[in-house]
Amino acid sequence: xxxxxxxxxLDLVGxxxxxxxxxxxxxxxxxxxxxxxPVRSDLGLAVSPTVTVSGAxxxxxILFVPGGxxxxxxxxxxxxxxxxxxxxxxxxxxVTSVCTGSLVLARAGLLKGRRATSHWVARxxxxxxxxxxxxxxxxxDGNVVTGAGxxxxxxxxxxxxxxxxxxxxxxxxxxxxxxxxxxxxxxxTYESTDPAIAGAMKDMFATVTAEMAAIAxxxx
Amino acid sequence: xxxxxxxxxLDLVGxxxxxxxxxxxxxxxxxxxxxxxPVRSDLGLAVSPTVTVSGAxxxxxILFVPGGxxxxxxxxxxxxxxxxxxxxxxxxxxVTSVCTGSLVLARAGLLKGRRATSHWVARxxxxxxxxxxxxxxxxxDGNVVTGAGxxxxxxxxxxxxxxxxxxxxxxxxxxxxxxxxxxxxxxxTYESTDPAIAGAMKDMFATVTAEMAAIAxxxx
Numbered sequence: 001x002x003x004x005x006x007x008x009x010l011d012l013v014g015x016x017x018x019x020x021x022x023x024x025x026x027x028x029x030x031x032x033x034x035x036x037x038p039v040r041s042d043l044g045l046a047v048s049p050t051v052t053v054s055g056a057x058x059x060x061x062i063l064f065v066p067g068g069x070x071x072x073x074x075x076x077x078x079x080x081x082x083x084x085x086x087x088x089x090x091x092x093x094x095v096t097s098v099c100t101g102s103l104v105l106a107r108a109g110l111l112k113g114r115r116a117t118s119h120w121v122a123r124x125x126x127x128x129x130x131x132x133x134x135x136x137x138x139x140x141d142g143n144v145v146t147g148a149g150x151x152x153x154x155x156x157x158x159x160x161x162x163x164x165x166x167x168x169x170x171x172x173x174x175x176x177x178x179x180x181x182x183x184x185x186x187x188x189t190y191e192s193t194d195p196a197i198a199g200a201m202k203d204m205f206a207t208v209t210a211e212m213a214a215i216a217x218x219x220x
Numbered sequence: 221x222x223x224x225x226x227x228x229x230l231d232l233v234g235x236x237x238x239x240x241x242x243x244x245x246x247x248x249x250x251x252x253x254x255x256x257x258p259v260r261s262d263l264g265l266a267v268s269p270t271v272t273v274s275g276a277x278x279x280x281x282i283l284f285v286p287g288g289x290x291x292x293x294x295x296x297x298x299x300x301x302x303x304x305x306x307x308x309x310x311x312x313x314x315v316t317s318v319c320t321g322s323l324v325l326a327r328a329g330l331l332k333g334r335r336a337t338s339h340w341v342a343r344x345x346x347x348x349x350x351x352x353x354x355x356x357x358x359x360x361d362g363n364v365v366t367g368a369g370x371x372x373x374x375x376x377x378x379x380x381x382x383x384x385x386x387x388x389x390x391x392x393x394x395x396x397x398x399x400x401x402x403x404x405x406x407x408x409t410y411e412s413t414d415p416a417i418a419g420a421m422k423d424m425f426a427t428v429t430a431e432m433a434a435i436a437x438x439x440x
Contacts, residue, residue: 010397013233013265017370020263029265038258038268043240045233045249046268048258099398120398137402149398150237154371159404171407172417177230178319178340178369180408181401182357184379187391188400197392 001064002104003049004032004081006071009041011098014153015064018161021173030056032081042068053084059091062160067099067119067149069208076107076215086110096145096160098153103212105146106131115141119149120190121205128216151188154179221284222324223269224252224301226291229261231318234373235284238381241393250276252301262288273304279311282380287319287339287369289428296327296435306330316365316380318373323432325366326351335361339369340410341425348436371408374399 001012001019012029020027031039031049038046065085068075075081085108089095097105102118105111106129115132117123117139126133137148138159145163147156158179162170174180187193190202221232221239232249240247251259251269258266285305288295295301305328309315317325322338325331326349335352337343337359346353357368358379365383367376378399382390394400407413410422 009233010237013229016265017230045236048266151397151399155402171405172421174407175413175421177371178408179371182375183399185391187394188398193395201392201395
């Protein structure tokens with residue numbers, strides 16, 4: 001699981017809960033930094049990495065990239081991160097992301113011709129990197145598994161665990177994590193949210209999405 | 221938000237995402253340790269605190285306690301933690317928890333006569349501390365707001381934000397976090413899970429729940 005400055009902590013911690021609960025699993029948090037200092041997420045919460053890029057396993061079962069906003073733009077502009085994601089992704093059994101993490105996979109060339117999703121503000125940008133954007137919460141295309149924005153990481157992780165260990169195992173972890181969601185209000189998608197709220201939220205992210213689009217057209 | 225060794229990271233990071241997204245909010249991560257070293261969660265992921273108990277604000281808007289298993293038992297046995305939770309809870313506008321964090325609140329004497337919930341394996345134990353266990357995902361009783369196990373932290377946080385800032389604000393953050401869950405399978409509650417799976421999971425937690433019950437009867 002990749003940690004870079006400005007990642008969204010919940011994008012990562014949701015799937016981490018389910019992955020780290022798998023019997024026999026070893027989950028590494030790989031920092032893009034030079035040492036094992038905690039990595040600050042977009043909302044300030046900092047997580048300790050377990051290994052640096054140079055010490056990360058060469059052929060992971062799962063490569064996972066979380067999303068973010070300005071931090072993700074910076075990660076997409078970083079050739080060293082793109083190289084790491086490309087080489088580990090080529091060797092991984094599963095290539096995965098939540099939220100705008102899929103843009104990092106796309107920038108590294110891992111999503112060409114693949115069906116994939118992302119946070120709703122950035123989903124369509126996947127096409128500019130040669131991927132096929134899909135408006136679904138979890139998208140599985142061969143060994144590429146992508147989740148939509150932030151909280152979709154829970155549905156993403158449970159879907160992936162069912163692929164890895166079967167449905168009863170996934171259901172056991174759903175019960176352990178009491179995953180029977182009851183959103184208190186209607187909403188959570190662009191289509192189901194009051195247009196005044198949804199439009200304002202889209203505007204808030206306009207700079208970030210423009211920067212991501214610029215990376216697609218320039219190649220970095 | 222309290223950090224103690226062995227807390228469940230997702231219990232905390234779910235609500236943190238929503239709290240820290242509130243305009244003007246200052247979210248502190250208060251360690252029970254002596255310094256600001258990262259605090260290791262039950263599944264290994266370590267989070268950096270922002271302040272120690274001695275530096276924590278005396279009257280927070282929200283006191284929040286995450287759950288865990290063996291680490292939560294240890295926290296319940298610790299008089300200093302109980303004192304901190306009791307005094308900050310008495311001064312807080314909102315007294316809150318997710319998962320077995322409610323047992324820490326109960327042990328500190330904050331739930332007497334209050335309706336509250338917890339992780340399903342531990343919910344009934346609330347009665348032994350004078351609280352009224354309720355089988356609901358989010359329970360609001362006056363200024364006490366408790367969420368059920370782990371992933372209930374999302375529904376909990378959105379419910380609390382609606383109390384603090386109103387429903388449109390809560391819906392804006394639901395859209396930001398794309399909170400329109402689609403569990404891939406039926407389950408997530410004891411009642412909706414295959415009895416063979418649910419029974420095995422309950423047995424896995426039997427030691428922890430027995431230890432929590434023993435704390436109730438001994439007072440610590």
